[in-house]
Amino acid sequence: MPSEPRQHPRIVNPETYLTGCxxxxEHPVPQVTLYSGKDASQILAEDCHAIYADRPVLLLFDPETYAVAGADLQQRLRAEKVNLTSYQFDSHPVATAALIETVRSFLQDVALVISVGSGTINDLGKYSSSEDQIDFWCLPTAPSMNGYTSGIAAIKVKGVKRTLPAIPPQRIYAIPEVIQQAPLKLRQAGFCDVLAKVVSDIDWQCESLLFSGSYCGLPAAMMAEVEHSYSENPEAIGRGDTSAVMGLFNGLLLSGVAMSLAGSSAPASGGEHLVSHFWDMREPITGREPELHGLQVGIGIILSTACYRRLAQLDKGALPQKAELLFTVTAAWIPEIWGSYAEEVAKQFQNKREALLRFDTLLPEKWDELQALFQQVQPPEYFADLFARTGAPFNLEVFRLTKDEFILAALNSRAIRERITVLDLAAHAGVLEAATEDALQLLR
Ligand SMILES: [Zn+2]
Ligand SMILES: [Zn+2]
Structure with a gap:
């Protein structure tokens, strides 16, 4: 065991990471480090003892992640004489405010929280520890989403899923064999989530051009360097080839870092994410248990790219001038779609009313510049083909979505967040319905 705590390499190099800005x-320097190797559990256990000695440590897992990595890590932490408490969630835990309270009830005097798992277990550990300003590490078990390194956590509060600020882990320890052997569906979900960035980056550029001027090329530049390692070989990700799956995993880690660097989720979350949030939020109304985040986002990518293609084909002269009417019509659907949550949704939509009303003049004014952006986006067939080539089916039916629920989300999810996305552009250009139909053809 080392006498000094080991330092592992940071996920982005602090010397060079600003090159693409x-x-x-100013962009904050990302601190999170990664150790990746067969012996990651042992290294984690030794580091934990070297840094925290006999201070209390809380280990979080569920039965599935206990089986693939948690049991082994627990044993190694005990062997290193770490002062350990373990908490096992039920299978398929949901990150609710109530469960956060349960975790926090164990945090008295705890110096470090360690999550063993993917999306939900990571979010539970990350959010609880940052609420109480406790150190947080994680041992990922699947390349299923980009949240490991992001500064947000998805938590359900009073039945509504919310994206709340949370401090990313200081250290990540990855066992390639575990990541690689994650179920195919989880790998497919991560593949969709990492590719979302290609589309959401254009959403961000459009919004920035029309309103905020907030765009920075840094996140896209960071991702461009690694993109080839996952986007060119979906079959290898499907087969579980180590280099392809680890390429995907590293892409996901970097995408989360890119988001935290931008200080906003804009670089990795545009219109394609809205449909996923829409279905998450609809659970108490429809009773449909949400599908994996990344897979729902994949459906959103098909919709967004269908919108971009329709927009790219549209002449400036064909742009309708009826922003006010369109806002009123979309707002009128909110009570019917959201029932008791309608007030909250209406507030979000109202927040972007002013921006949307300016579309009548702004869109024609900026149409040439916008079209140059629209034309950079690959068509929906390209993404549908990539997702299917992982070897797992990709359509509405496997994700338990009806045609009606898809159409409802396509036409109305733009109302749930105040951020301007491609869905607003498509609605105001009068092509959202046609793009929804295009997407449907690919999702049957
Ligand atoms: Zn910048
Ligand atoms: Zn995502």
Whole structure:
């Protein structure tokens, strides 16, 4: 055992990470480090003892992640004489405010929280520890989403899923064999989530051009360097080839870092994410248990790219001038779709009313510049083909979505967040219905 705690390499190099910045604003230096190797559990256990000695440590897992990595890590932590408490969630835990309270009830005097798992277990550990300003590490078990390194956590509060700020882990320890052997569906979900960035980056550029001027090329530049390692070989991700799956995993880690660097989820979450949030939020109304985040986002990518293609084909002269009417019509659907949550949704939509009303003049004014952006996006067939090539089916039916629920989300999810996305552009350009139909053809 080392006498000094080991330092592992940071996920992005602090010397060079700003190379792609185009905004000249300050970006925080990402601190999160990664150790990846067969012996990651042992290294974690030794580091834990070296840093925290006999201070209390809380280990979180569920039965599935206990089986693949948690049991082994627990044993190694005990062997290193770490002062350990373990908490096992039920299978398929949901990150609710109530469960956060349960975790926090164990945090008295705890110096470190360690999550063993993917999306939900990571979010539970990350959010609980940051609420109480406790150190947080994680041992990922699947390349299923980009949240490991992000500064947000998805938590359900009073039945509504919310994206709340949370401090990313200081250290990540990854066992390639575990990541690689994650179920195919989880790998497919991560593949969709990492590719979302290609589309959401254009959403961000459009919004920035029309309103905020907040765009920075840094996140896209960071991702461009690694993109080839996952986007060119979905079959290998499907087969579980180590280099392809680890390429995907590293892409996901980097995408989360890119988000935290931008200080906003804009680089990795545009219109394609809205449909996923829409279905998560609809659970108490429809009773449909949400599908994996990344898979729902994949459906959103098909919709967003269908919108971009329709927009790219549209002449400036064909742009309708009826922003006010369109806002009123969409707002009128909110009570019917959201029932007791309608007030909250209406508030979000109202927040972007002013911006949307300016579309009548802004869209024609900026149409040439916008079209140059629209034309950069690959068509929906390209993404549908990539997702299917992982070897798992990709359609509405396997994700337990009806045609009606898809159409409802396509036409109305733009109302649930105040951020301007491609769905707003498509609605105001009068092509959202047609793009929804295009997407449906690919999702049957
Ligand atoms: Zn910048
Ligand atoms: Zn995502």
């Amino acid at each position: 185009t905004c000249n604003h």
